[in-house]
Amino acid sequence: MMEWILPLVLICVGFLSGVIGEKFIFNKLKIFAANRHIPGSETIFSSLQRMPFIWFVLAGFFSAIISAPLKPDVIIFLRKIIIIIFLSSVTLVLARLTAGFVKLYTYRTEIVTASLISNLARTAILVLGTLIVLQTVGIEITPIVTTLGIGGIAVGLALQDTLANLFAGFYLIISKQVRTGDYVKLDDGHEGYITDITWRNTTIKELSNNVIIVPNSKLSSAIFTNYHLPVKEITLTMNVGVSYDSDLEEVERVTVEVAKEVMREIAPNLTENEPYIRFHTFGEFSIDFTLYMRVSEYFDQRIGKHLFVKKLHKRYRQAGISIPFPIREVYVQENNS
Template identity: 55%
Template sequence: MMQWILPLALILGSLLAGLIFERFFLKKIKKLAARTDFFGYELIFEALHRKTLIWFFLGGLYAALLTVPLAPAISTLLQKIIAIVFLYTATLFLAKLAGDFVCLAGQKSKGGLPASSLLNNSVKTLVFVFGILMILQALGIPITPIIATLGIGSLAVALAFQDTLANLYAGLFLIISKQVKPNDYIKLTTGEEGYVTDITWRNTTIKELPNNLIIVPNKNLASAIFKNYHLPAKEIVFQVPVGVSYESDLDQIEQVTLNVAQEVMENVPGGVPEFKPFILYQEFGEFSINFTVFLRINEFFDQRLVKHEFIKRLHKRYREEGIEIPFPTRITYFKDFQQPKVENPTTGQTLKSWDS
């Protein structure tokens, strides 16, 4: 009975040490890290959650095994189990940490790779593969033949999953080339448009403004012609066509319109206050003189509200200034019109009017 006191004490002591470390020391270290400029320290502590307690317990269990007189075969088996559990939890920690760092780096770095589930899962898969190889090596299984077998079998896998691999490589190409990334607003040549929410190993998800989802296979998107409204920059200039009467004073029209446009840029959310709006007269239309107003917005979606407010305020200001926005009309003039004479074929009399 006495021989089990020390092993039990080591196990219970390791559990107590793990709890104290997580409850006190880990929190102290987190507070110290918060005072520094260390990038992504919260991700490390989040990935470490409960892992340190398991590692302390495994350490105490390993130490307890060394103090218990067991058969060599049983002792070796238990030590391998402890090593496997440790490697497994370490792999989970590293996989989560690597995936979260990739996402955080993509969100914070303008020039880095964009954050997406495809990149996140690819990094996690790579860490898991190395972790599995380490576990196999800990079990005494030679990994060299396994690697060679995987190399030979990859050809068969590539042939069997051509479509899946094509989407996978197309997704990686889209991410690495930075042609499109999550939160970009794109429009396909087929007419679909919306915000890119994610790029997975198989498809790209686009969220339309009515809150519908469009699923596009990565290989189709990589070979498609599409317009990205967030490249090379989110800010864009959009146009509003306007027409005024031929009787209008064009200098007054320009001044009034620019005043309204500048007011919209400064006061409406989505407008760029530093931008100076301008207008360009385009043509003498059938019933109006047409021109275009150029406004700048923070991103593509903002044009709806900015355009809405601009049209409302411009219409109100034109009415106050007595400026006419003409209706579509057409006037036909007849020069020296003479009513033709028409004879009645039965009586031979000349008709005096069209109603005769």
């Protein structure tokens, strides 16, 4: 029994070290990094979650196996199991780190990210780590890779639609025709913000908060309008008509002033783009013109039109400018016979 005291002590030390390392040291470092706003710290610590405890416990068991009175073949077997667990945990951490940093990079460059890229990076690391684990424990991986290659042909034929959507998703991302966060309108009338591009579908969130699921292959071949390309800023147009008695110079001045006021409220970074109007039609009841002003993105058109109509109506009343409406005169001829 005395020969087993040291192995048991080493296991207990590993367990206690894992608890201390996880509950105190790891959490303290996590709080410290969060307070200092260290870039990427959140991704690193979320990837390492529970891993310090597992590694300390594995170290305790590894030390216990070496010092335990066991047969050599049993020691070799147990050491292989510990190595497999350790390498698997390292692979999992690297997969989490890779996916997390891919998301972080794409978030900084494109505001939000498509999960297809991060999932592909995670899968690649997991596959590579699995092959390394198999090679480490003495399993020849060349026949496995060859078998997977041959089997991949059969799987590819059986999953043509899935692979078509997968490659269509890559095409959409690489070509940058659509990006997560873009506002698009499909040829069938559906429109909304791209929230994610997965290995099979593209998710579009409508303004009504409903979600539209579009297969990547259908989206890549569809006719759609991307209101965030080449830039998010778009020109809002409003058609207005004033009476024939109006002073058109005064109409232009007041209308542009109101448009500038609206832009200062909803698009202050675009105020260097002067709004303007263009008269174009002598209508039946009014002289018609179109206002042009810039807004930050497609969705801002709604609030822009709302504010412009309210403010313009008020200013026109103050300036004595009337917006005519159709009047129909009906003559009734009496028959005295």
